[in-house]
Each structure stands twice: as structure tokens, then as C-alpha cells.
Amino acid sequence: MKRLILPLLLLGTAAQAQPAPPTVIAIPPLTSPDSGTLGNQMLAVGWDATQVIADDLAQTSELSPLKPNRDDYYAYPEVTAPTFSKYRAAGAKALVMGFVQSRPDGRLTFGCYVYDVEKGRELARKGFVLTQGEWRRAAHKCAGIAYTALTGSPGVFDTRIAYVAETGSGEARVRRIAVMDSDGQNHHLITDGKSIVLTPRLSPHGHELAYVTFAEGQPNVRIVDLASSKERPLLPGGAITFAPRYSPDGSKIVFSMTNGDNTDVYVVDAAGGQPRRLTTSPAVDTDPSFSPDGSRIVFESDRSGSQQLYLMNADGSGQKRISFGNAAYAAPDWSPDGQWIAFTQRGPASRRVGVIKPDGTGESVLSSGPADDGATWAASSRALLFQHNDTSGRPTLYRVPLDGSRPEPVKIPQGGSDPDWSGAMD
Amino acid sequence: MRRVILMFAAAVAAVASTASAQLPGLRKYTPADHARQQPQAAPVLQGIDAERAEFAAQAGGTTVYFGIGSAILGAPAKTVLTAQAAWIRRHPDVVVRVEGYGDTGDTRDHAVAMAAQRANVARDYLLLMGVPAAQVSAASFGKERAGLGRAVTILVR
Numbered sequence: 260m261k262r263l264i265l266p267l268l269l270l271g272t273a274a275q276a277q278p279a280p281p282t283v284i285a286i287p288p289l290t291s292p293d294s295g296t297l298g299n300q301m302l303a304v305g306w307d308a309t310q311v312i313a314d315d316l317a318q319t320s321e322l323s324p325l326k327p328n329r330d331d332y333y334a335y336p337e338v339t340a341p342t343f344s345k346y347r348a349a350g351a352k353a354l355v356m357g358f359v360q361s362r363p364d365g366r367l368t369f370g371c372y373v374y375d376v377e378k379g380r381e382l383a384r385k386g387f388v389l390t391q392g393e394w395r396r397a398a399h400k401c402a403g404i405a406y407t408a409l410t411g412s413p414g415v416f417d418t419r420i421a422y423v424a425e426t427g428s429g430e431a432r433v434r435r436i437a438v439m440d441s442d443g444q445n446h447h448l449i450t451d452g453k454s455i456v457l458t459p460r461l462s463p464h465g466h467e468l469a470y471v472t473f474a475e476g477q478p479n480v481r482i483v484d485l486a487s488s489k490e491r492p493l494l495p496g497g498a499i500t501f502a503p504r505y506s507p508d509g510s511k512i513v514f515s516m517t518n519g520d521n522t523d524v525y526v527v528d529a530a531g532g533q534p535r536r537l538t539t540s541p542a543v544d545t546d547p548s549f550s551p552d553g554s555r556i557v558f559e560s561d562r563s564g565s566q567q568l569y570l571m572n573a574d575g576s577g578q579k580r581i582s583f584g585n586a587a588y589a590a591p592d593w594s595p596d597g598q599w600i601a602f603t604q605r606g607p608a609s610r611r612v613g614v615i616k617p618d619g620t621g622e623s624v625l626s627s628g629p630a631d632d633g634a635t636w637a638a639s640s641r642a643l644l645f646q647h648n649d650t651s652g653r654p655t656l657y658r659v660p661l662d663g664s665r666p667e668p669v670k671i672p673q674g675g676s677d678p679d680w681s682g683a684m685d
Numbered sequence: 686m687r688r689v690i691l692m693f694a695a696a697v698a699a700v701a702s703t704a705s706a707q708l709p710g711l712r713k714y715t716p717a718d719h720a721r722q723q724p725q726a727a728p729v730l731q732g733i734d735a736e737r738a739e740f741a742a743q744a745g746g747t748t749v750y751f752g753i754g755s756a757i758l759g760a761p762a763k764t765v766l767t768a769q770a771a772w773i774r775r776h777p778d779v780v781v782r783v784e785g786y787g788d789t790g791d792t793r794d795h796a797v798a799m800a801a802q803r804a805n806v807a808r809d810y811l812l813l814m815g816v817p818a819a820q821v822s823a824a825s826f827g828k829e830r831a832g833l834g835r836a837v838t839i840l841v842r
Contacts, residue, residue: 501794
């Protein structure tokens with residue numbers, strides 16, 4: 260695949276520098292080969308999809324879409340032969356085109372094309388067949404194709420976010436596990452709010468979710484199937500279990516279990532079975548997260564006297580400290596591309612999120628606190644989602660790119676904490 | 686440094702109010718805390734509420750406090766737990782649960798482990814003071830309820 264060369268900054272050394280200017284991308288309204296009333300219906304779907312694509316790409320720090328203009332109509336044959344000079348004149352470096360066509364079976368064909376305007380050549384194309392109700396997902400997929408063609412990274416638009424939806428405060432504070440599409444659509448509440456719940460973690464393709472509930476009086480990990488809403492405990496019995504995370508292939512779950520004074524990292528088959536202990540330190544070992552190839556695990560331990568980040572092999576061997584900064588480091592999450600580990604840095608008066616390389620170099624803090632926590636990766640490995648308390652102390656969700664841009668709030672109905680961002684859906 | 690200031694604040698509070706001396710710890714007590722610790726004069730409490738009030742009064746409080754990031758019992762905490770143990774041993778029919786709480790500044794999951802450790806340390810001290818294991822359990826609430834790091838002994842039966 261051919262890619263535009265973007266002036267990407269080197270992370271770590273340049274995270275405090277000015278972010279690179281985004282690539283301007285034109286997204287004229289999707290067209291349709293259909294005519295008459297049907298054609299008008301397809302153009303209406305195309306216009307809605309065009310706005311979703313533009314909104315998706317506007318969220319990224321690398322791309323800057325021109326505002327779609329409904330009068331900027333083009334004919335169906337132009338989808339494969341755009342008038343590049345027109346978009347060049349508008350200042351665009353890249354272009355998304357496409358069409359929506361009705362099928363005899365009532366479904367839609369959705370075509371998506373990405374072009375390099377300067378060089379006048381196609382970078383990517385893809386077609387989808389889907390039901391009328393699925394046009395929004397097709398638009399997210401199209402935005403993802405454009406993002407990948409222009410940046411080389413996986414798109415993050417057809418993904419899900421799980422988090423703890425928070426209402427009220429103090430005695431009236433209610434927390435429920437919520438799942439939504441990454442653009443905020445299809446918002447669902449998974450738990451009823453009667454029990455305190457923490458740290459939802461989606462399985463790799465977002466079909467299942469592990470979370471912690473205090474329903475039995477002690478923190479316990481439960482697994483819920485999102486399609487059937489069926490629930491089961493991760494382990495039988497009443498042991499204190501928390502901090503669950505799936506392995507990249509979804510077959511295992513790493514978590515913490517407390518016995519008496521001692522908290523260690525364990526691993527168990529996602530389907531259930533006998534847990535295997537991976538750490539034996541008398542200190543608190545928690546927040547394990549697999550490397551994307553599943554061969555290693557990063558976790559947090561206070562065995563040195565303060566919370567620090569450690570790596571180990573997936574069988575628990577070869578434990579090695581990687582954080583040595585002048586603070587405590589906690590809550591690691593390994594990036595999908597394997598290059599970075601996100602963390603919470605605990606200073607004397609502030610918690611902030613940042614990233615460090617698995618070899619312990621390139622540390623960079625990306626948020627300003629004072630009570631940030633729970634960083635989780637975008638599928639692109641180019642942005643983090645995290646919990647940030649606003650000035651009134653209410654927990655909210657923020658998103659920050661790795662290139663040094665400012666964190667931006669994520670739209671959710673009310674308060675939110677403990678975010679988790681899935682990979683691309685099937 | 687911060688801990689020194691907190692201890693100083695607690696000392697000032699203890700001098701200012703004799704009531705605070707019943708619950709030595711690492712923070713300044715508010716009127717709300719004070720009210721919570723006082724057995725209600727009227728209406729007359731019955732059943733477990735009456736027993737809870739008696740337990741709190743005679744054990745010198747239900748709550749012990751920890752320094753930030755610590756699960757070590759200080760001398761004031763041991764005094765309270767010793768009095769709690771004596772009362773529980775005089776009431777072999779009761780069951781108590783020690784609830785541990787983490788620090789609000791901690792990260793989510795580390796706080797769960799710290800809270801469990803605090804509850805367990807307090808429970809172990811009750812056992813050391815002769816309370817039968819069957820009468821006392823331990824639970825962790827992480828940092829999910831407001832207040833400073835502490836362990837609270839709750840009469841459950």
C-alpha cells in the first residue's frame with residue numbers, strides 16, 4: 260500500500276514539542292449510482308455517512324477534514340476518477356470519496372476510496388455490503404481505511420469503549436458498567452447500579468467483558484457475555500480478585516488475587532479453570548497487562564517500597580524493573596503496537612498519565628493531573644483514553660494523542676471513570 | 686513532611702477537644718465525625734444498634750487510622766484494637782467484620798490491595814489479642830468510599 264509521508268514527530272524526545280500540523284483532507288458528500296426516489300434516499304444516507312467520516316477524522320491529531328459541503332456534488336463515475344485540481348485548490352492533501360447503492364435484496368453496497376490529492380493517485384479502496392441500519396458502522400470503517408492509508412496505523416473508529424458511568428456524589432454516588440461505540444453511539448448500561456463496580460475490560464473483539472463488583476461485599480472479577488448478558492464469576496469462591504485484563508488472543512485473563520496481606524498476579528483460562536500464580540513477592544503486585552504478542556506481561560509492584568513498573572515473561576519468569584523515575588508508577592497498559600506502556604505517575608500531590616518504552620526509556624507525561632488514572636490505548640497506539648477529575652472533582656473521560664497535543668474531553672452522558680478501549684470490531 | 690503536618694494537626698485537635706482523645710489518629714476530627722462517634726442518648730437503642738453503641742463507647746471507637754501508603758498499626762491504633770478485642774472476647778456471641786479503606790490519592794487497584802492489607806493487619810491484631818478467628822472477618826473497600834485510609838470494625842451480629 261502506498262502512503263503519504265506525514266511529518267510525524269519522534270515520540271519521547273519530542274512529546275513536549277509542537278505537534279505536527281495535521282493533513283488536510285477533503286470529504287465531499289458520498290454519491291450514488293441510483294436515480295429517482297431511491298437515488299435521493301441513497302444520497303441522504305450518503306450525506307449522513309459523510310458527516311460521520313468527517314467527525315471521526317476530526318477527532319484525530321494527524322488529520323484535519325474540510326467541512327463537508329452538501330452542494331459539493333460529484334457524479335458516480337468520478338468516484339474512480341476524481342477532479343484532483345478542484346481539491347488541490349481547496350487546500351486538501353488527501354481525499355475520501357465513495358458511494359451508497361441500493362441492492363435488490365434491500366441491503367446497501369457502500370464504496371470507500373482514499374486518494375493522495377498532490378500525487379493524484381489512489382491509496383486505498385474497499386466495498387462493504389450491509390443492512391440499512393448498519394450505515395454508521397460502514398462510515399466508521401471508511402474513516403478507518405482513510406486513517407490507515409494516511410498514517411499507517413490501525414483506525415480506531417469501529418471500536419467500543421467500556422467505562423464506569425457515574426452519577427451523583429458522596430452517599431448518592433451510583434456506578435454502572437457502560438459500553439458504547441467509540442463515537443458515543445449505542446450507549447448501553449450493563450449493571451444496575453446497586454453495587455460498586457470497577458475496571459471493565461473488553462475481550463479483544465468486544466464480545467465479552469470482565470469487571471470487578473463489590474456485590475458480595477468483597478471485590479470479585481465477573482465475566483459478562485455482552486450478547487446474552489449471562490454472567491459468571493472468574494473464580495468460584497469468595498477470594499478478593501481484581502485488575503483483570505484479557506490476553507491479546509482472548510484465551511487467558513491475568514488478574515490480581517489477595518490472600519491475607521499478600522496480593523499477587525495470577526493467570527487463568529478465560530473459560531475458567533485453575534488459576535496459576537505468576538508472582539510471589541510479599542508486596543502488592545497488580546495491574547498486569549500482556550504484550551501484544553502475548554509473550555510478556557507488564558505489571559506494577561511496590562516491592563521496592565514504592566509502586567514501580569516491572570516486566571516478566573508470561574510464565575512469571577525473568578521479573579525486571581523498568582521504571583526508575585523520581586515518582587511512583589502504576590496501572591500500566593501495553594500498547595497494541597508493542598512500542599509503549601501507558602502508566603499513572605504518582606507524585607506527592609498529583610496523579611498524571613504518560614508513556615514509557617518497554618526498555619524503560621522515552622518516559623513522557625501527557626496529562627496535567629491532579630487526579631488522572633486508568634490510561635487505556637486506542638487501537639491505533641497513537642492516543643490514550645484516561646480518567647480525569649474536572650474542577651468540581653467529578654470524574655470524566657479524556658483522550659490525549661501521543662504527539663503532545665492537549666487532552667480533550669470524550670462525550671459521555673454524565674460522569675465516567677475506568678475507561679477501556681477495544682481493538683477494531685469483527 | 687505531609688504526615689508530620691497531619692500528626693501535628695491531630696495533636697492540636699486532641700488538645701482542643703477531649704472527645705478527640707478517644708480516637709487517636711492522623712487527622713483532625715470534624716463535628717460530623719464527633720457526632721457519629723457519640724452513642725445517641727435518645728431514643729433508647731435496641732438490639733444490634735445498642736450493642737454497636739456499647740462496642741464503640743467501650744472499645745474507644747470503631748476506627749483505626751493508617752499513614753498514607755502504610756498498613757502498619759501505630760500505638761494509638763493498637764490501643765483501640767486492644768480495647769475492641771477485650772469487648773469482643775466478653776461477647777462471644779457477636780461477629781465482627783473489619784473493613785479496610787485505601788487512600789484517595791492512590792491508584793484504583795493498588796488501593797484495593799492496600800485496603801485489604803489494612804483490614805487484614807487489624808484483624809490479625811484482634812486475633813493476637815485473643816479474639817477467636819471465627820468471630821472476625823476482613824473485607825476491602827479499596828478507595829471506593831470517602832475518607833482517609835482506615836480500618837473500621839463493624840459489628841455484624
